[in-house]
Amino acid sequence: MHLTPSGLAVPGPSRRTLLRGIGGAAALGAGIPLLSACGGSGTAADPKSVTLGSKASDPVPKKAFAEIYAAYKKKSGITVDVNTKDSNTFQEQINSYLQGTPDDVFTWFAGYRMQFFAAKGLASPIDDVWKTIQGNFPEAMQKLSKGEDGKYYFVPLYTYPWALFYRKSVFAEKGYEVPTTWDQLIALCKQMKKDGLTPIAFGDKDAWPALGTFDQINFRKNGYDFHVELMAGKASWTDAKVKSAFDLWAELLPYHQEGAVGRTWQDAAQTLVSKKAGMYLLGTFVAQQFTNKDDLDDLDFFAFPEIDPAYGQDTVEAPTDGFMMSKSPKNKAEAVKLLEFLGTTEAEDIYLKADPSVVHAASGADTSSYTPLQKKAYEMIAGAKSLTQFMDRDSRPDFTSTVMQPSLQKFIRDPKGIDSLLSSIERQKKTIFASS
């Protein structure tokens, strides 16, 4: 679950997490220093070590990260003192964590979510790191790593695209062809329905998967620039462009799996595994649900079809994870060196060897050991004109979690009420974006 694109719509955080969160919120002013005190290591700076706060609590990524740090120690003699927290807890507490005594370096996401903390002065600009590592990354990744002020704040490690997944054997058996335009997609859905398949698997119980569907339709229909404006709160949700994206979605909705709001993405993925569904729109982490090797080899994907020829398939949604440096690291010199190492292809190679469900953020990566799925994902990202993150990483998380997630769940249930829904979204958006 480390790849959950959403930080907020967490599928059932543990009760302890929750209580701690509430405790933090309730204790308000008095609580913040207290709470965050448990986050940092608290000890005086040891010149031979750098502290690192990690949200990688699941076994596979945790081990993969540990191997990077071990390699770094071998190379430089510097210990990376890792402070791992449950990933949901880490995301919920990031706010008070960064205000207290955070670790020197911490794991985080690219996009608005990174820029937000940068703009609040809770992270250090790392332009000096980028002087060294700039050549390792394609331009799209460089752009992603900058704050609103144009300075660098982020070192990307890995990324993964969103796409429509399908099973090669099903497509071969029924003679389906990969659709490249909207009309072909609708025609394929109709055919699948006739053949007794659920055309598109769908589970939106955790409320974030639907954000991904909207993103795809929106930037195919209205282009990358409009997506950015809309996410930044600049474009209006009552704009005819948004309405047209929702109209398209309403056209596609009847081909989605019934009862999506009550189903988790894992359960939805199972219908693709069992060949009951023809396609599934999700990130490559859907592969985690294919536990049988033969099934996994049968899994393939294609980019969301073109809607407006002016934009084609030039945008790829590719959430990117990486590292940031806290506002006043105890051991800044070593933190910079560590980040320089993390920005190398070498560090990425180590990570990917242990966690093959994602791909390199750096260019010139060693793709020889990639699975066919990874190769395809890498090519898709490398060939993209623009990369988006995900709605809850490209926009204010408080807006996406309290307004967009419930609104899209409502839309899925009742696509006809779209006009009043959009004006309600717009009204709420105005207050939230005006608040700070």
Place this chain on the structure above:
Amino acid sequence: MTKTDTTPEKSGNPEAAVPPPGSAHAPAKKPATGHKRLLTKRDRLVLGVMAGLPTVLHVLLVWVTALASILLAFTTWDGIGFDSIKWVGLENFKELFTNNPQFWPAVEHNVVWFVVLILIPTPMGLFLAVQLDKKIRFSRVYQTAFFLPVVLSMAVIGFVWQLVYNPDTGLINSLIGANEPGKYIDWIGDPDLNLWAVLIAASWRHTGYMMILYLAGLKGVDPSLREASSLDGANEWQTFKNVIFPTLRPTNTVVLVVTIIEALRAFDLVFVFNGGAQGTELLSILVTSNIIGESSRIGYGSAIAVVLLLISLVVIIPYLISTFRKERRA
């Protein structure tokens, strides 16, 4: 948030329990010196710490935070640094009442929650208690079975019932074949169904809770009353209606208060069930979803908490008044 959980327990706060040991202790030590030197220095120190520490904690953790929440309800704050707190007056409330599509459903669901709990599991619990009170065979087994859900935490109950309601693989849909396209019943996602689905789970637990309360109440009923009514020729129903039930009045008050509290603090069950999605919105969940997170709307969340606080006060104050009035009379 803080408020709803703590208000009802005010009567049980630690200060009340502190003075007796000290005062009971002192006279035995220095009986002769009159009332001026009742306590030794050590006694006073102990008393000070015993009463003072809880008081400080109580004031800090209950009153200061509650008042801070009320103040914050009139501001916007993203939780980062104190200088980002901005005074906005009644803006949060205006936004809440006119512009939040989840607010009124949440209020409604809290009310529905109360009405359902008082109308279904409460009479059920009373019924079970009356039956068990008759000392039928295996009554202890039944008692344990019905009380078992109360021992579980609401979060666990949420997980258990999710397995029952899961629309694809859950018990109900698998049994009745409602997990196929066309006949699909989405217990968790359908806003017309999910509230009732959750309420059944809540009632399952509440019944046991009520049963135990009433059972305790029934144990306190004087057996001679039953005897007298049977001598007067009353049948079982008449005895219950005219003799037993009226004597359960104090229990009924407790039941009412407990049920109101359960309805207002409803949270964990729904949170694990579907996170308060469409159809199951609750005030407590709105508070949480606005306050917790990486860039939170603490002012706005506090405004919802204040609404919840006001509703709690409207319910609790009359109860406290009537309780105190009774005490004064006695």
